[in-house]
Amino acid sequence: MAETFEETAIVLRSVPYEERHRVVTALTEKHGKISALARNAIQSRRFGGTLEPFAAATWRMGETRGDLYHLDEATIRKDFAGLRKDFEILSLASVFNELMLRLAPEREPCVDLFKLHSNALAELEEKADAGRALEPRILLALLNAYLSKVLQWNGTQPQLLRCLGCERSLLDFPADARLRCHISVACWTCPDCRGVKPDSATDYAPGFQHQFFEATQAAIGDFYIGLSTPIRKVPELAQGSLEDQKLLFALMESLLIYQVPGFDRAPLKGLRFLPEITGTFGNAT
Numbered sequence: 001m002a003e004t005f006e007e008t009a010i011v012l013r014s015v016p017y018e019e020r021h022r023v024v025t026a027l028t029e030k031h032g033k034i035s036a037l038a039r040n041a042i043q044s045r046r047f048g049g050t051l052e053p054f055a056a057a058t059w060r061m062g063e064t065r066g067d068l069y070h071l072d073e074a075t076i077r078k079d080f081a082g083l084r085k086d087f088e089i090l091s092l093a094s095v096f097n098e099l100m101l102r103l104a105p106e107r108e109p110c111v112d113l114f115k116l117h118s119n120a121l122a123e124l125e126e127k128a129d130a131g132r133a134l135e136p137r138i139l140l141a142l143l144n145a146y147l148s149k150v151l152q153w154n155g156t157q158p159q160l161l162r163c164l165g166c167e168r169s170l171l172d173f174p175a176d177a178r179l180r181c182h183i184s185v186a187c188w189t190c191p192d193c194r195g196v197k198p199d200s201a202t203d204y205a206p207g208f209q210h211q212f213f214e215a216t217q218a219a220i221g222d223f224y225i226g227l228s229t230p231i232r233k234v235p236e237l238a239q240g241s242l243e244d245q246k247l248l249f250a251l252m253e254s255l256l257i258y259q260v261p262g263f264d265r266a267p268l269k270g271l272r273f274l275p276e277i278t279g280t281f282g283n284a285t
């Protein structure tokens with residue numbers, strides 16, 4: 001009999017397997033993204049609501065042959081059912097799940113991603129419980145902050161406080177100043193330094209469309225806030241307008257595609273349900 005172990009898992013996806021079982025993919029701290037077979041999960045009530053998407057539960061599981069653990073028991077810690085009170089919030093939470101399905105390492109520790117994901121879900125649930133719809137600007141600010149922290153986890157260290165050319169501070173420019181962001185090194189140049197290119201400019205990936213990207217000072221400022229503050233502070237601190245957030249989202253997509261292995265151009269499915277926040281960017285580039 002294989003040994004078992006316990007760990008808290010947040011369900012990312014749950015699919016039926018054969019007639020009676022489920023295969024559940026979840027995010028954990030110590031084992032990253034894992035998939036487990038929950039036998040007889042469909043008819044019996046032994047797993048309760050623990051296998052629903054977003055549910056956080058303590059799983060007792062063991063190794064099995066192949067890629068799946070077998071799930072013996074699951075005890076609910078937090079069901080995040082409040083997310084279902086608001087369609088936009090639920091859609092954004094689904095986008096977060098999709099990102100972890102795409103990016104989280106399999107069977108490797110990812111403490112930072114786990115904390116980010118659970119804090120992001122907690123923040124969304126709190127807002128849904130409060131019964132106040134989130135403005136599109138704030139929904140997108142949360143998505144951008146989440147993406148900025150994924151970049152940071154990946155080891156990308158954006159240099160956002162100073163112009164690459166003249167080293168003037170971000171704060172020296174008005175909110176609507178157009179700054180040129182260089183995707184390969186995640187830094188920016190001001191309007192006076194248009195000719196300055198990062199040293200690694202020759203390393204632009206062949207065929208990569210956005211060697212640089214124009215964004216407003218407000219968008220870069222919110223990028224900095226996303227990187228440097230807990231995600232739960234973002235709704236009160238984000239400054240940029242919806243248009244700024246859209247620019248920042250397009251910049252984030254370019255940075256992630258360029259910087260993070262495994263992040264491809266396939267659009268995030270959950271964004272279909274949030275047309276007002278992605279607008280023209282809802283179609284993949």
Ligand SMILES: [Zn+2]
Pocket residue numbers: 163164165166167168189190191192193
């Ligand atoms: Zn400059």
